Amino acid sequence: MFPGSNCDHDCVHVLSNVLSQKVREVWHKETSLDGLDAVILPGGFSYGDYLRTGAIARFSPVMGAVKHFADHGGMVLGICNGFQILLEAGLLPGAMLRNRSLAFICKDVHVRVENAATPFTGRCESGQILRLPIAHAEGNYYTDPVTLAALQANAQIVFRYCTPDGNITPEANPNGSLDNIAGIRNAEGNVLGLMPHPERCAEEVLGNDDGRLIFLSMLDALKKARLHPKMVGAG
Amino acid sequence: MAGLSARRPPTSEGGRSMRAVEASHGIPRTKAPKCFRWEGERELKAKIHVTLKQGILDPQGKAIEHALETLGFKSASNVRVGKYLELDLKETDKAKAEVEVKSMCEKLLANTIIEEYRYELS
Numbered sequence: 001m002f003p004g005s006n007c008d009h010d011c012v013h014v015l016s017n018v019l020s021q022k023v024r025e026v027w028h029k030e031t032s033l034d035g036l037d038a039v040i041l042p043g044g045f046s047y048g049d050y051l052r053t054g055a056i057a058r059f060s061p062v063m064g065a066v067k068h069f070a071d072h073g074g075m076v077l078g079i080c081n082g083f084q085i086l087l088e089a090g091l092l093p094g095a096m097l098r099n100r101s102l103a104f105i106c107k108d109v110h111v112r113v114e115n116a117a118t119p120f121t122g123r124c125e126s127g128q129i130l131r132l133p134i135a136h137a138e139g140n141y142y143t144d145p146v147t148l149a150a151l152q153a154n155a156q157i158v159f160r161y162c163t164p165d166g167n168i169t170p171e172a173n174p175n176g177s178l179d180n181i182a183g184i185r186n187a188e189g190n191v192l193g194l195m196p197h198p199e200r201c202a203e204e205v206l207g208n209d210d211g212r213l214i215f216l217s218m219l220d221a222l223k224k225a226r227l228h229p230k231m232v233g234a235g
Numbered sequence: 236m237a238g239l240s241a242r243r244p245p246t247s248e249g250g251r252s253m254r255a256v257e258a259s260h261g262i263p264r265t266k267a268p269k270c271f272r273w274e275g276e277r278e279l280k281a282k283i284h285v286t287l288k289q290g291i292l293d294p295q296g297k298a299i300e301h302a303l304e305t306l307g308f309k310s311a312s313n314v315r316v317g318k319y320l321e322l323d324l325k326e327t328d329k330a331k332a333e334v335e336v337k338s339m340c341e342k343l344l345a346n347t348i349i350e351e352y353r354y355e356l357s
Contacts, residue, residue, distance in 0.1 A: 051318075051343070051344070052346055055343065055346070059343075088346070094348065095346050095348040095349045097287075097291065097292070097294075097349060098294050098295065099294070100292070100294055101294070102294045102295060102298060142291065142348070142349055143348065144348070176292070176294075
């Protein structure tokens, strides 16, 4: 949690109340993540998004620990502003530009699961369409052509914006993101960043629980990792 | 020296505003003591511009370009919006200051994946 995070309690709610998991809230000044199985960087407007989204947050004391955690195979999920922080911190490649329309976009979108063999998407089918809400002004993913080619070749693009029936079209792209990218993982597979908010649609009472699949996948991966250590980053 | 005067809060009417007098309970504030330095040992000021790289779509720039066009400024094109930062450096050696500012830009002030920067030291 960073000063300006505002989706942290949604994540805590889903994990503790919906999925009955133990959650530790970690403040940005802490320097240890010892004892944690997975780390979630929540959405919001860390440090007021001054300079660039995530640019100041990446120098928070806790980010050293997050990098250490990720470098040792720990599972890290960055949602929205959390994704932007991971990009600024270099834990994921690329950068975010302002939305093509310049507008802050807050609506449900459809994304297609491009890689179901990750610790974050194990409960999904490849090609499955999820309906998830987005809420951001800087979600226009950009990277250089060489990095994009590497992302495509290594199946690092995990979610892409699509039409309700799963077609990847320019019209289905809400923010101008390169290659309709909504979420990517690192080469090792243990760090995922996505712009949509799965924590906002993870229980039936909200009318949509597609987001729950991502958290359930993470729990599955952790269970597997306990049986077979070093499996977390596989996929 | 521009570097020193920039640090004082903005005032009106000859450097002392009514508000400043009130805040000090009627006692006029005295001027800050002037600092003297040897010629050539002046603190440096960095003026830094950060813009999106050429070739990367700048939606803000595009929107402004359209607005200019609507206003009749037909000759304006390729509008790019950027950030301007100013900072004072304790460093008095220009070469060392340059290394420092460059490092600041690379590490924080610009994201070199999408942005380019230029600076002047004076």
